[in-house]
Amino acid sequence: MNNTIRRASVFTLLLVFALLVRATWVQFYEGQALADDKDNRRGAIATYAEPLGNIIVAGESITGSARTKGSDLAYKRTYQDGKLYAAVTGYASQSYAPTQLEGIYQDLLDGTDSRLKATLDLVTGDRADPGNVITTIDPDVQQAAYDALGDTKGAAVAIDPATGRILAVVSTPSYDPSSLTDANTAGAAWKKLTKDSDKPLTNRALRQPLPPGSTFKLVVAAAALEDGLYASVDEDTGSPDPYTLPGTSTVLKNENPSAPCENASIRTALRYSCNNVFAKMAVDLGQDKVRAMAEKFGFNDDTQDVPVRAHASVYPSGMDKAQTGLSGLGQFDVTATPLQMAMVSAAMANDGKLVSPHMVSQITDSGGDVLKNYEDGTDSDGSTDTKEIVSSSTAGQLRSAMETVVEQGTGTNAQIDGATVGGKTGTAQNGKNNSKTPYAWFTSYGKxxxxxxxxxxxxxxxxxxxxxxxxxxxxAPVAKAMMQAALA
Known part of the structure; x- marks a missing residue:
């Protein structure tokens, strides 16, 4: 009898010990995984138990919160002019992970950021009042870009060259983030948006690199001037027209057969967008020198945060001479985002210096006290990030050539009365043998x-x-509308 009781007692103790071990394991090792599980509603219930903090444009909230009905999620996110600002805000959804600024500053906006907690909050464990995100977006420039793009599929970015402040980020076709906020209706909206062939959820301004076409010729010209291949933008380049790509029988022609592209200077070649000149220039420089200049502007950087992570723009490696020639036209495997090409023009406008672009100026607590100030000329971690890309002389010469493009060349639709405008057009091939509609580009500055x-x-x-x-x-007309709004 005693042996039986003893065995039962030991067995019971083992069961209790196993239970304690399992409970400890779940609490300390599996707890976070369970908390993050998509089927666990406790996180969503806590997040939406109170109103969220807001994203601010020019002193006005473009987000809000509204009471829900018949749900254990007390509040849902709302948006003012949701389609206009979708590429900036992203969405905060009861069903899906937040994106864009909503995702970057999720903890700040839902009150769980440790910087928001007062001493009493730490003692009671209560969630603090949420903070706010103050953006650099200019509503007039944002609206001008959105209206000018209209029904087209495209994107636009505007930057203040002297400060790096991003004034506009627009991607079309857009979507209304409000359609994704409510758990009861988000599923149907998500299905419709993700099946849309135009991909409205894609942020084309920051996250979709495409062949930049002739706008990339500015980067090649900068490399040639900095390398000393040519002394000035007005020196003849000795370029034959037409130009045969090295090692091939492929003859490069120019869009305008009557353009004076033979032996054209950089100024003339930019004015008429002479393919022969920049293909030969890229070959003469070699891919390594062109890549080095491209990377100074920001190409091949997979850590570009504004603070949303931008997709890397690419200048490839391992090319032969013919491929290098095509890369000089912004073709072959060269890709760029609108953000990247705006950075190229910003550096030219700012006397050769590129200030790190950013679209958040401050984050604050609920009372408006600044938690972090993103000073102009600093990157996302607050360190100084202003780089000299090209010399003042090179920048000045290329500005002069870019102004010729707008005054007398392929960019005349960007002219603005009372302003100095420089730019570069681009028409990039799309699809095998250019079988699809080409991409139309324009990068510019206005002063x-x-x-x-x-x-x-x-x-x-x-x-x-x-x-x-x-x-x-x-x-160019879209860029003109944006520049007019920024310079008004």
């Missing part, structure tokens, strides 16, 4: 006394006839 702005625009697809697809015809 008046006391104000300046750099802009890049890409139009992927529009209702225009194929023969009318060009950087000057489709993208």
């Amino acid at each position: 008046t006394d006391g104000k300046e702005v750099a802009v890049a625009v890409v139009v992927e697809q529009s209702d225009a006839a194929r023969s009318e697809v060009s950087g000057n015809g489709l993208a």
Whole structure:
């Protein structure tokens, strides 16, 4: 009898010990995984138990919170002009992980950021009042870009060259983030948006690199001037027209057969967008020198945070001479985002110096006290990030050539009365043998006394006839509208 009781007691103790071990394991090792499980509603219930903090543009909230009905999630996110600002805010959803600024500052906006907690909150464990995100976005420039892009598929970015402040980030077609906020209706909206062939959830301004076409010729020209291949933008380049790509029988022609592209200077080659000049220039420099200059501007950087992580723009490696020649035209495997091409123009406008672009100026607590100030000229971790990309002389010469493009060349649709405007058009091939509608690009800067702005625009697809697809015809008018708004 005693042996039986003893065995039962030991067995019971082992069961209790096993239970304690399992409970400890769940609490300390599996707890976070369980908390993060998509089927665990406790996190969502806690997040939406109170109103969220807000994202601010020019002193006004473009987000809010509203009471829900018949749900254990007390509040849901709301948006003012949701389609206009979707590429900035992203969405905060009861069903899906937050994106863009909503995702970057999730802890701040839901009150769980440790910087928000007062002493009493630490004692009671209560969630602090949420903080706010103050953006650098200029509502007039944002609206101008959105209106000008209209029904086209495309994107636009505007930057203040002197400060790095991003004034506009627009991607079209857009979507209304409010359609994804409520758990009861988000599923149907998500299914519709993700099946849309136009991919409205893609942030084309920051996250979709495309062949930049002739806008990349600015990078090649900068490399040639900095390397000393040519002494000035007005020196003849000795470029044959047409130009045969090395090692091939492929002859590069120019869009305008009557353009004076033979032996053209950089100024003339940019004005008429001479393919022969920049293909030969890239080959003469070699891919390593072109890549080095591209990377100074920001290409091949997979850590570009503004603070949203931008997709890397790419200048490839391992090319032969023919491929290097095509890369000089912004073709082959060269890709760029509108953010990247706006950075190119911003550096030119800022005398060769590139200030780190950013679209958040401050984050604050609920009372408006600043938790972190993102000073102009600093990157996302607060360190100084202003780089000299090219010399003042090179920047000045290229600005002069870019102004010739707008005054007398392929970019005349960007002219603005009373402002100095420089730019470069681009029409990038799309699809095998250019079988699909080409991409229309324009990158530029505009200056008046006391104000300046750099802009890049890409139009992927529009209702225009194929023969009318060009950087000057489709993208330059969008850039002009944005520059006018910024300089007003």
